[in-house]
Amino acid sequence: MAATTQKFEYAPAPESRSIVDIKPSYGLFVNGEFVDGHGKAFKTINPASEEVLAEIAEADDHDVDLAVKAARRAHRGWSRMPGSERAKYLYRIARIIAERSRELAVLESIDNGKPIKESRDIDVPIVSAHFFYYAGWADKLRYAGFGETSLGVAAQVIPWNFPLLMLAWKIAPALACGNTVVLKPAETTPLTALLFAEICQQADLPPGVVNIVTGAGGTGQALVGHEDVDKVAFTGSTEVGKAIARTVAGTDKRVTLELGGKAANIVFDDAPLDQAVEGIVNGIFFNQGHVCCAGSRLLVQESVAEDVLHRLKRRMATLRVGDPLDKNTDVGAINSAEQLLRIRELSDIGEAEGAERWSAPCELPSHGYWFPPTLFTDVTQAHRIAREEIFGPVLSVLTFRTPAEAVAKANNTPYGLSAGVWTDKGSLILKMANQLRAGVVWANTFNKFDPASPFGGYKESGYGREGGKHGLEAYLR
Amino acid sequence: MGSQVRIHPMLGGMVTTESEVETTSIRDLDVTGSDSSLRRFLHGLPGVDQVGAEQRAAALGTRSIKTSAKAYALDLAISMVDLTTLEGQDTEGKVRSLAAKAMHPDPSDPTCPSTAAVCVYPDMVATVKEALGSSGVKVAAVATAFPSGRAAMDIKIADTQDAVEAGADEIDMVIDRGAFLSGRYLEVFEEIVQIREACGDAHLKVILETGELQTYDNVRRASWLAMLAGGHFIKTSTGKVQPAATLPVTLVMLEAVRDFREATGTMIGVKPAGGIRTAKDAIKFLVTVNEVAGPDWLDPDWFRFGASTLLNDLLMQRMKMKTGRYSGPDYVTVD
Numbered sequence: 001m002a003a004t005t006q007k008f009e010y011a012p013a014p015e016s017r018s019i020v021d022i023k024p025s026y027g028l029f030v031n032g033e034f035v036d037g038h039g040k041a042f043k044t045i046n047p048a049s050e051e052v053l054a055e056i057a058e059a060d061d062h063d064v065d066l067a068v069k070a071a072r073r074a075h076r077g078w079s080r081m082p083g084s085e086r087a088k089y090l091y092r093i094a095r096i097i098a099e100r101s102r103e104l105a106v107l108e109s110i111d112n113g114k115p116i117k118e119s120r121d122i123d124v125p126i127v128s129a130h131f132f133y134y135a136g137w138a139d140k141l142r143y144a145g146f147g148e149t150s151l152g153v154a155a156q157v158i159p160w161n162f163p164l165l166m167l168a169w170k171i172a173p174a175l176a177c178g179n180t181v182v183l184k185p186a187e188t189t190p191l192t193a194l195l196f197a198e199i200c201q202q203a204d205l206p207p208g209v210v211n212i213v214t215g216a217g218g219t220g221q222a223l224v225g226h227e228d229v230d231k232v233a234f235t236g237s238t239e240v241g242k243a244i245a246r247t248v249a250g251t252d253k254r255v256t257l258e259l260g261g262k263a264a265n266i267v268f269d270d271a272p273l274d275q276a277v278e279g280i281v282n283g284i285f286f287n288q289g290h291v292c293c294a295g296s297r298l299l300v301q302e303s304v305a306e307d308v309l310h311r312l313k314r315r316m317a318t319l320r321v322g323d324p325l326d327k328n329t330d331v332g333a334i335n336s337a338e339q340l341l342r343i344r345e346l347s348d349i350g351e352a353e354g355a356e357r358w359s360a361p362c363e364l365p366s367h368g369y370w371f372p373p374t375l376f377t378d379v380t381q382a383h384r385i386a387r388e389e390i391f392g393p394v395l396s397v398l399t400f401r402t403p404a405e406a407v408a409k410a411n412n413t414p415y416g417l418s419a420g421v422w423t424d425k426g427s428l429i430l431k432m433a434n435q436l437r438a439g440v441v442w443a444n445t446f447n448k449f450d451p452a453s454p455f456g457g458y459k460e461s462g463y464g465r466e467g468g469k470h471g472l473e474a475y476l477r
Numbered sequence: 478m479g480s481q482v483r484i485h486p487m488l489g490g491m492v493t494t495e496s497e498v499e500t501t502s503i504r505d506l507d508v509t510g511s512d513s514s515l516r517r518f519l520h521g522l523p524g525v526d527q528v529g530a531e532q533r534a535a536a537l538g539t540r541s542i543k544t545s546a547k548a549y550a551l552d553l554a555i556s557m558v559d560l561t562t563l564e565g566q567d568t569e570g571k572v573r574s575l576a577a578k579a580m581h582p583d584p585s586d587p588t589c590p591s592t593a594a595v596c597v598y599p600d601m602v603a604t605v606k607e608a609l610g611s612s613g614v615k616v617a618a619v620a621t622a623f624p625s626g627r628a629a630m631d632i633k634i635a636d637t638q639d640a641v642e643a644g645a646d647e648i649d650m651v652i653d654r655g656a657f658l659s660g661r662y663l664e665v666f667e668e669i670v671q672i673r674e675a676c677g678d679a680h681l682k683v684i685l686e687t688g689e690l691q692t693y694d695n696v697r698r699a700s701w702l703a704m705l706a707g708g709h710f711i712k713t714s715t716g717k718v719q720p721a722a723t724l725p726v727t728l729v730m731l732e733a734v735r736d737f738r739e740a741t742g743t744m745i746g747v748k749p750a751g752g753i754r755t756a757k758d759a760i761k762f763l764v765t766v767n768e769v770a771g772p773d774w775l776d777p778d779w780f781r782f783g784a785s786t787l788l789n790d791l792l793m794q795r796m797k798m799k800t801g802r803y804s805g806p807d808y809v810t811v812d
Contacts, residue, residue: 008549008767008775013541117539274732275529318768327541424524444526 025055029197031070032207047113048333059213064222067211071180074208079178083139090135092203097128111191113333127168133451134172146476150178152230160186161290177475187216256464260389261417264410265295271422283446289393293418316360334369343392350385416458512663525693534725561596576608593777599640606644617647624715626651637675669706683708688718700733710746721751731770750783756794
């Protein structure tokens with residue numbers, strides 16, 4: 001039979017780039033208009049090819065001040081508007097996002113490096129759902145129990161791993177509660193936030209309700225340190241989070257921080273092993289491991305460790321690493337040269353400290369920033385790769401013997417954002433969930449997000465909750 | 478008592494390639510020696526999480542198979558079809574025309590592969606055998622009081638022998654779902670063993686009727702049971718019960734044959750049957766075979782589609798690939 005002599009090689013199936021129109025340069029979005037920035041413009045690149053995508057304005061202190069002033073002016077009208085009217089704008093934004101989802105997904109994948117199947121099937125649909133969800137709360141705030149009064153102007157700084165999704169997590173609840181915002185996207189991934197600014201125009205959102213200032217750390221500092229800001233919301237590294245906490249200490253600014261994590265994904269010997277392997281893969285290789293709640297520490301019961309590891313390696317060998325715009329790509333590009341360097345450094349340290357390194361056999365493209373899906377065995381709690389957040393596709397595998405040991409090891413980290421438990425025993429799930437000091441505990445699944453479900457951390461993973469009814473608390477008094 | 482299978486007690490895909498495992502001191506256990514040991518073994522297999530399995534199947538269903546990959550997949554799928562008619566109204570004329578279609582699915586294109594087999598009731602086997610001649614297309618017959626399996630054992634054996642004597646190359650038997658669901662695993666096991674004996678040289682496909690087993694845990698257990706008993710293929714459904722061949726059920730069965738080969742070295746085929754009607758669906762199954770069991774199973778010897786209407790959609794898609802145009806249903810033969 002002729003057919004059986006060939007192999008089933010998937011031909012390239014690229015999503016078309018032509019749906020999205022990337023301008024050569026972008027300004028800041030202040031008071032409903034795009035304006036020039038006065039800092040030093042910077043370039044954003046496609047991490048999969050290192051191609052320059054556009055030149056982005058940098059907001060200096062003065063630009064930030066103008067944006068905060070615009071937000072302050074807009075707050076007067078926006079906060080007094082009946083909730084049902086604010087909801088109309090939010091519903092409109094949610095609908096436009098859904099309508100323009102393909103465009104947003106392609107742009108997100110180009111600027112961030114994440115596979116199109118994730119931006120198309122996860123990021124953008126959840127973004128739209130998030131706006132729909134909080135639109136529903138806008139006229140029902142009195143029933144949430146956190147007050148009905150908005151705080152004022154919110155300064156929001158978001159990371160590069162889920163550029164549009166983190167924007168939604170920040171902007172949707174703030175607006176629903178009657179606040180106005182100045183948001184700074186990450187310097188490596190500003191494009192979807194700027195397209196979102198266009199969507200705000202398209203939705204006729206009153207000028208100044210949403211302002212977007214682009215730039216790097218300096219712009220972020222100017223924003224969170226601005227004296228006329230009432231609320232600071234940050235998602236990003238623990239290091240920057242601590243700096244922000246110091247900046248706002250002694251002021252009456254309210255703060256929520258969503259920071260790093262080193263989540264344990266705990267597999268018991270009675271777990272549904274094939275699905276657990278899927279969950280482990282999804283836990284650490286989803287979005288190239290650029291996920292604060294990634295299941296970066298696999299804790300597997302010794303009696304099944306060998307079996308699980310064997311299944312895991314076999315599964316990892318089928319992961320398709322490459323062009324983020326190819327619909328069959330499972331793992332895309334590392335977001336930046338800087339991040340790639342950090343992943344390499346920590347992985348090398350892992351090896352130097354004696355852990356056994358194994359990478360999935362896959363061919364990496366010659367241009368762009370890439371790191372193969374990798375796991376380390378013979379890892380102990382003392383290894384740096386078991387303690388520090390790598391924020392890349394690198395899994396540390398540890399073992400345990402009893403539930404008590406699993407809990408002790410899982411909690412033995414300065415972080416506490418998420419955890420996963422895999423077992424067929426319902427009572428064990430509940431017991432573990434009670435003992436794990438993590439904001440989110442997933443049972444027989446991992447990395448599941450829903451607008452109605454609150455998200456946030458313990459300890460150095462930050463404070464405050466985003467999503468769900470709890471997410472309103474940060475924007476009301 | 479049929480043959481007994483000795484197997485590593487903790488297998489479920491145990492690593493046989495890594496040397497440490499082979500030296501572990503856990504003694505082999507005779508898993509089919511008694512009803513209780515068989516039960517312990519089947520219930521000791523790792524469970525299947527329904528949500529997770531369905532999610533994995535759905536994710537595999539989003540693969541985008543285009544151009545050269547699609548052309549390859551369409552031809553492969555055609556070559557894997559067990560072209561089936563299992564109706565009370567079947568006649569010799571009907572099955573003869575089906576046999577002609579199986580040998581030359583696209584009469585206008587000699588490069589089009591023939592299907593793997595024609596699948597009929599035992600009384601039609603001789604007719605089909607004659608029509609197929611030396612074409613290489615196999616004759617498969619359903620047996621053992623298909624589709625319900627509700628008959629005495631001697632009748633099931635006679636049914637099987639009858640089909641084999643008439644020239645069937647493959648026997649598609651049904652398991653006794655009643656016995657399985659009431660936990661009489663050894664009874665089901667021995668029934669399969671006996672039918673396998675009655676098959677002689679014919680290959681045995683064991684139909685689990687997953688639509689009646691309902692849970693994925695049951696599907697996994699029944700798969701292992703059929704493999705331990707010596708079935709050459711495990712098959713989802715009769716096509717008479719809904720739901721028939723779903724992607725998640727087939728995924729669970731593919732995991733089972735993959736694990737069975739790792740544990741025993743023996744390769745077993747998989748046949749989803751019933752409900753797969755479009756080329757698009759068939760390609761999703763091939764992707765699942767490729768990524769779950771592995772490319773070794775991408776062969777008509779190891780994977781089949783039990784289908785009738787599927788073939789024409791595969792042919793229409795194939796013509797579209799060749800000509801760039803969609804032709805209507807009147808451009809493929811209706812048999």
